[in-house]
Amino acid sequence: MEAMDGARWLPSGKPCGIRSNALPRVPALIGAGVANEIAAATDLDARVYMMLASLFVVFKRHCLCLSVQSLVLRKSIGGVMKIASCKRVCSTMIGIVLVLCYFRPAAHAQTLLTPPWLTWLGNGTHNQSCLSGDCVINDEVWFASYTLASGATLFNTAGNGSIIIRATGTCTIAGTINTSPNVPGQTGITGDGDFGGGGGGGGGGTHAGNAGNNTQVIPNIPIVNGGAGGKAGGGNGQAGKSTTTVQYQMFLSNGSDWPGGGAIGGRGASSGGAAGQGGAPVIIVCNTINFTGTINVSGGNGGNAPASNTGAGGGGGGGYVVLAAKTYTADTGTIITNGGAGGSCNGYANCGTGGSGGNGWSAAITIQ
Amino acid sequence: MTVRRAPQRIARAAAAVFLVSFFCLSVHAQTVATPAWLKWLGNGTSNFSCTSGTCALGEELWFANFTVAAGATVSNVSGNGPIIIRAKGTCSINGTVSNSPNEGNYGISGRGDFGGGGGGGGGGTAAGTIGGTTSVITGIPLVNGGRAGATGGGNGGTGRSTTVNEYQQFISGGSDWPGGGAPGGAGGSGGGAGANGGGPVIIICNTINFTGTIDVSGGTGSNAPANNTGAGGGGGGGYVLLAAVTYTATTGTINTNGGAGGSCNGNSGCGTGGNGGNGWSTLVTIR
Numbered sequence: 023m024e025a026m027d028g029a030r031w032l033p034s035g036k037p038c039g040i041r042s043n044a045l046p047r048v049p050a051l052i053g054a055g056v057a058n059e060i061a062a063a064t065d066l067d068a069r070v071y072m073m074l075a076s077l078f079v080v081f082k083r084h085c086l087c088l089s090v091q092s093l094v095l096r097k098s099i100g101g102v103m104k105i106a107s108c109k110r111v112c113s114t115m116i117g118i119v120l121v122l123c124y125f126r127p128a129a130h131a132q133t134l135l136t137p138p139w140l141t142w143l144g145n146g147t148h149n150q151s152c153l154s155g156d157c158v159i160n161d162e163v164w165f166a167s168y169t170l171a172s173g174a175t176l177f178n179t180a181g182n183g184s185i186i187i188r189a190t191g192t193c194t195i196a197g198t199i200n201t202s203p204n205v206p207g208q209t210g211i212t213g214d215g216d217f218g219g220g221g222g223g224g225g226g227g228t229h230a231g232n233a234g235n236n237t238q239v240i241p242n243i244p245i246v247n248g249g250a251g252g253k254a255g256g257g258n259g260q261a262g263k264s265t266t267t268v269q270y271q272m273f274l275s276n277g278s279d280w281p282g283g284g285a286i287g288g289r290g291a292s293s294g295g296a297a298g299q300g301g302a303p304v305i306i307v308c309n310t311i312n313f314t315g316t317i318n319v320s321g322g323n324g325g326n327a328p329a330s331n332t333g334a335g336g337g338g339g340g341g342y343v344v345l346a347a348k349t350y351t352a353d354t355g356t357i358i359t360n361g362g363a364g365g366s367c368n369g370y371a372n373c374g375t376g377g378s379g380g381n382g383w384s385a386a387i388t389i390q
Numbered sequence: 391m392t393v394r395r396a397p398q399r400i401a402r403a404a405a406a407v408f409l410v411s412f413f414c415l416s417v418h419a420q421t422v423a424t425p426a427w428l429k430w431l432g433n434g435t436s437n438f439s440c441t442s443g444t445c446a447l448g449e450e451l452w453f454a455n456f457t458v459a460a461g462a463t464v465s466n467v468s469g470n471g472p473i474i475i476r477a478k479g480t481c482s483i484n485g486t487v488s489n490s491p492n493e494g495n496y497g498i499s500g501r502g503d504f505g506g507g508g509g510g511g512g513g514g515t516a517a518g519t520i521g522g523t524t525s526v527i528t529g530i531p532l533v534n535g536g537r538a539g540a541t542g543g544g545n546g547g548t549g550r551s552t553t554v555n556e557y558q559q560f561i562s563g564g565s566d567w568p569g570g571g572a573p574g575g576a577g578g579s580g581g582g583a584g585a586n587g588g589g590p591v592i593i594i595c596n597t598i599n600f601t602g603t604i605d606v607s608g609g610t611g612s613n614a615p616a617n618n619t620g621a622g623g624g625g626g627g628g629y630v631l632l633a634a635v636t637y638t639a640t641t642g643t644i645n646t647n648g649g650a651g652g653s654c655n656g657n658s659g660c661g662t663g664g665n666g667g668n669g670w671s672t673l674v675t676i677r
Binding site: 238 | 429430448450503527528635
């Protein structure tokens with residue numbers, strides 16, 4: 023792109039540097055380096071832009087100089103001959119532009135290879151790294167690049183929300199991202215969640231246990247079912263359902279303006295064990311991802327029964343993890359999306375155990 | 391002179407070509423000709439073909455190609471969800487795709503979103519139940535259900551049909567769990583059950599060949615079972631959205647009607663169920 027320098031297209035020096043004995047092809051016109059960049063561009067729009075920008079440089083170098091030359095050399099028959107090569111270059115270039123413009127509508131008609139919400143990398147506003155100890159990201163943050171070093175841990179302390187990282191550069195996850203409510207002091211999902219696992223049912227005591235929550239996006243339309251509560255008289259709570267592929271593909275296609283994670287479990291009957299909370303989502307969308315650490319979005323464990331004639335709590339549904347990047351320099355990390363374990367009766371009589379939460383899921387997308 | 395002026399003409403023409411091309415490019419770069427969520431065809435690699443009988447499919451599936459042969463039916467039997475098909479190749483629908491409770495499917499028992507409102511339940515000795523109102527966010531009504539039949543045998547009201555302004559929000563933004571139509575209200579005094587709404591059907595493929603039937607109609611309300619009970623309201627109709635780069639045929643039939651309200655069946659002191667509101671359908675050419 024150094025040829026964008028305006029002096030290069032003035033008729034002084036070498037205004038028409040292309041050999042006249044060969045009809046120049048695109049690489050010859052724009053230079054091999056630029057041609058390679060265009061070929062390497064994965065995005066169609068970027069490729070077309072680069073091509074046209076490069077051709078514009080050639081246009082300035084040859085067509086404008088052609089015009090000036092024709093003025094300077096207008097009284098010379100030999101001048102017409104000298105500008106013949108420029109004319110050839112210019113004509114070729116015009117042809118290429120016309121072809122590009124002709125195919126431009128066809129390019130736009132092409133469909134997408136990646137769900138659009140996963141191609142947005144943010145605007146690179148923040149620069150932040152977590153190199154040691156505990157760090158916090160609540161909800162969504164846009165970075166130029168982000169590094170979570172080995173030994174460091176990233177939490178969401180606000181609860182009922184996700185960790186979403188978008189970066190125009192590289193995201194290095196060598197440490198641990200943990201949105202599981204099993205971490206002391208961390209709140210997971212206390213509501214219904216959306217595409218995570220269903221909550222486990224609470225165990226029965228004297229009375230019946232509470233059902234685990236269903237996940238949902240629209241009010242009263244369940245997506246992933248929670249487990250039934252244990253029956254009165256000490257029935258065990260049932261396990262929540264795990265998210266299926268056909269369910270979470272709807273999320274992958276469309277995204278969400280507030281990803282919800284797994285559902286909360288049901289509480290044990292008769293003032294029994296507490297319900298485990300759902301695991302919160304983790305979504306990382308970066309130009310490059312280097313993932314060698316751990317991401318834990320598991321559901322919370324249900325509380326144990328506190329006394330006889332009470333039930334244990336159901337486990338929370340597991341959350342989910344989505345990684346999306348143009349390039350993965352490593353994808354060898356560990357992802358934990360398990361539902362939380364149901365609580366136990368702890369030796370108490372007339373007690374039902376809590377059902378386990380359903381499992382969440384994870385997906386790694388290559389942005390195309 | 392003619393020879394000497396030719397290069398100038400070429401240069402001017404070249405300048406004009408560049409100006410036009412960059413202008414066109416900038417226009418294309420700033421806007422989108424098709425909602426982005428309708429341009430994603432999934433990454434399916436396997437073909438699906440339902441050649442006869444009934445094939446159960448639900449939620450969202452990604453295929454290379456999708457075929458429903460004439461005489462075959464694809465149904466969503468699990469309910470409370472859409473049928474969404476994305477395919478990188480061709481979707482041929484010569485048979486039936488159904489997400490209607492009238493064809494043995496469960497339909498939508500929740501609130502639905504951009505489908506029709508549920509019909510109100512007819513009154514018996516007690517008033518019927520109001521038809522379901524669709525909503526996306528809790529507490530914000532979208533398409534209203536029909537009024538409940540009054541005590542003493544009042545008829546239930548018809549649910550409202552979705553308007554273009556309402557459903558264009560869906561076409562623009564999509565949804566991660568399309569909901570369909572709302573259920574009808576129950577008849578009063580232990581009357582007929584309200585019917586479930588019709589679920590959505592969304593088919594996004596590179597090419598669509600549609601000569602069959604897509605049925606997302608709302609369910610029919612149940613009749614009153616006895617004197618002094620009301621009939622159930624009909625479910626709201628669901629919706630159908632087709633999106634493709636190319637259509638080789640669009641001559642198929644789409645049914646988005648709201649379900650009929652139940653009748654009193656000759657019982658006295660009974661109000662009929664209201665009809666469900668109609669859903670909608672649209673066809674988008676991906677550009």
